[in-house]
Amino acid sequence: MTIQTTTGSRIEQARNQLGLSLPQLARRIAVKSKTLENWENDRSGAEEYLATIRDYKPNKFTMAAEDIERVRSAWGEYATRWGYQVPETLDPAAADK
Numbered sequence: 001m002t003i004q005t006t007t008g009s010r011i012e013q014a015r016n017q018l019g020l021s022l023p024q025l026a027r028r029i030a031v032k033s034k035t036l037e038n039w040e041n042d043r044s045g046a047e048e049y050l051a052t053i054r055d056y057k058p059n060k061f062t063m064a065a066e067d068i069e070r071v072r073s074a075w076g077e078y079a080t081r082w083g084y085q086v087p088e089t090l091d092p093a094a095a096d097k
Helices: 007-018 022-028 033-053 065-081
Strands: none
Touching: 007 022, 007 033
């Protein structure tokens, strides 16, 4: 007896490997959470997309202290108003700690 895997089970497996919640996966592939249950209709497209994001990592970059201060002075008031903070540093090494 052969056990067939469905596209849904493969998507679920990939989602678990990536550590994504169902809503996170839905946002990444730009669909509503409810439609993930019907992925049998577009198996190859979903599998191709999941393969492209398998190694996704957020971009890391640095910014000079003077540039951070320029952002803070120009946009700091808005950042505070909207509930954000201008970071003290954008050094990737410091962010990983």
